[in-house]
Amino acid sequence: MKTSSSDLFESRLAGLCAASGLGSGAALPRARFLRAWKALGRLGLTGLPFPTKFGGSGRSLPETVRALESLGRHAGFDGLALSVGAQMWAVQSPLLEFGTPEQKRRFLEPLCRGKAMAAPAMTEKDAGSGVLGMKALAEPSGSGCRVTGEKTCVTNAPLADFFLVWARVPGRQGPMSLDCLIVPSGTRGLSTSAFRWELGPAGAASGTVRLKGCEVPASLRLGRPGQGLTVFLHAMAQERRFILAPAVGAMERRLLETAAFARERQQSGRAIGSFQAVAHRLADMKIRLEACRALLRQAALEDAADDGCSAAVKAFLSESWVANCLDAVELHGARGCRDAGLAAELGAALASRIMSGTNEIQKNLIALRMGLKSS
Numbered sequence: 001m002k003t004s005s006s007d008l009f010e011s012r013l014a015g016l017c018a019a020s021g022l023g024s025g026a027a028l029p030r031a032r033f034l035r036a037w038k039a040l041g042r043l044g045l046t047g048l049p050f051p052t053k054f055g056g057s058g059r060s061l062p063e064t065v066r067a068l069e070s071l072g073r074h075a076g077f078d079g080l081a082l083s084v085g086a087q088m089w090a091v092q093s094p095l096l097e098f099g100t101p102e103q104k105r106r107f108l109e110p111l112c113r114g115k116a117m118a119a120p121a122m123t124e125k126d127a128g129s130g131v132l133g134m135k136a137l138a139e140p141s142g143s144g145c146r147v148t149g150e151k152t153c154v155t156n157a158p159l160a161d162f163f164l165v166w167a168r169v170p171g172r173q174g175p176m177s178l179d180c181l182i183v184p185s186g187t188r189g190l191s192t193s194a195f196r197w198e199l200g201p202a203g204a205a206s207g208t209v210r211l212k213g214c215e216v217p218a219s220l221r222l223g224r225p226g227q228g229l230t231v232f233l234h235a236m237a238q239e240r241r242f243i244l245a246p247a248v249g250a251m252e253r254r255l256l257e258t259a260a261f262a263r264e265r266q267q268s269g270r271a272i273g274s275f276q277a278v279a280h281r282l283a284d285m286k287i288r289l290e291a292c293r294a295l296l297r298q299a300a301l302e303d304a305a306d307d308g309c310s311a312a313v314k315a316f317l318s319e320s321w322v323a324n325c326l327d328a329v330e331l332h333g334a335r336g337c338r339d340a341g342l343a344a345e346l347g348a349a350l351a352s353r354i355m356s357g358t359n360e361i362q363k364n365l366i367a368l369r370m371g372l373k374s375s
């Protein structure tokens with residue numbers, strides 16, 4: 001039988017994940033994390049949906065989500081999958097949509113090739129769901145601006161070569177009040193610190209970014225003056241639709257493993273899978289998995305016009321993932337409470353309800369699109 005290019009990609013990805021120690025749920029040491037990142041870049045994963053002229057793989061969105069599902073199948077949704085997703089949807093996609101030719105050459109291309117890493121910096125200590133309450137300032141300075149502020153929960157912060165930083169321009173009000181700036185990590189006044197999620201993707205390289213009077217030339221503003229909110233909305237719509245694609249692969253892997261366990265594990269002289277209560281629970285896991293996959297793949301077929309679909313994808317996938325993890329824990333009995341990989345996956349699933357906007361915010365967005373004003 002002829003091997004298709006997607007079979008080849010899948011087998012190379014499987015080999016890479018196994019060799020890198022991805023998928024155990026444990027945090028990779030920094031050097032191994034970066035090695036795995038570069039290898040994913042060589043495989044074309046970090047540039048999947050981006051044009052080849054910018055170093056991307058030129059894959060369609062449906063092909064991209066299938067490849068990201070494969071990543072989750074082999075590596076789970078650990079730190080690396082989060083890093084890939086946050087960068088792909090909240091940095092690379094806005095760079096492609098709003099970047100100048102020079103910005104695409106200098107910043108998008110190395111990301112697509114896996115030769116650099118970037119981080120989206122929106123959230124602040126007191127501005128998470130209410131992101132428009134952000135305090136970071138971009139004060140005019142020469143032909144550019146001087147950025148001061150602190151961003152938290154930033155995926156890739158400790159390893160990033162540059163950041164997309166959203167900041168408020170003094171004197172501007174309402175939807176035009178934000179600018180989005182590309183800030184290289186070597187900029188004077190920029191520092192980062194790392195933290196670990198106690199309940200979340202265990203291997204994530206997350207942290208805080210501090211900016212103290214960072215001078216940013218006008219050539220590094222992404223989009224026009226006052227277009228920061230538009231850039232933000234684009235980034236979030238993409239992230240909500242696709243960031244959990246690897247989680248669907250992780251759900252599939254977990255279901256297969258749990259079903260195999262139920263066929264093997266004996267109680268009262270029978271395989272536990274022969275008890276209807278157990279079999280139905282596995283069937284529920286399968287139903288959620290198939291519904292998630294269908295919703296995700298449908299989202300990949302829709303154009304960018306967002307009627308609340310992206311919020312529905314993110315909310316449904318994260319809730320289904322949590323439900324499947326809880327079923328998997330309980331179906332393993334006490335073993336489920338001693339399985340570090342399963343505990344890590346449950347933590348990541350719970351965090352997925354919060355990241356990219358909490359599910360309450362997703363429901364607010366869906367309600368808004370239906371003409372309902374919810375506070």
Ligand SMILES: Cc1cc2nc3c(=O)[nH]c(=O)nc-3n(C[C@H](O)[C@H](O)[C@H](O)COP(=O)(O)OP(=O)(O)OC[C@H]3O[C@@H](n4cnc5c(N)ncnc54)[C@H](O)[C@@H]3O)c2cc1C
Pocket residue numbers: 086119120121122123125127128129130151152153154155156197200201351352354355356357358359360361364375
């Ligand atoms: C794993 C992970 C990765 C992340 N990566 C990034 C990243 O790369 N870059 C980045 O900038 N940020 C990132 N974040 C931050 C994330 O976007 C925020 O945590 C999220 O938007 C929620 O903000 P908050 O934590 O301040 O919670 P809060 O906004 O304080 O919310 C607390 C509670 O109040 C509820 N609530 C708040 N406002 C409303 C409302 N209007 N209606 C109904 N309920 C409401 C929330 O739903 C929640 O239950 C990440 C977070 C996680 C967990």
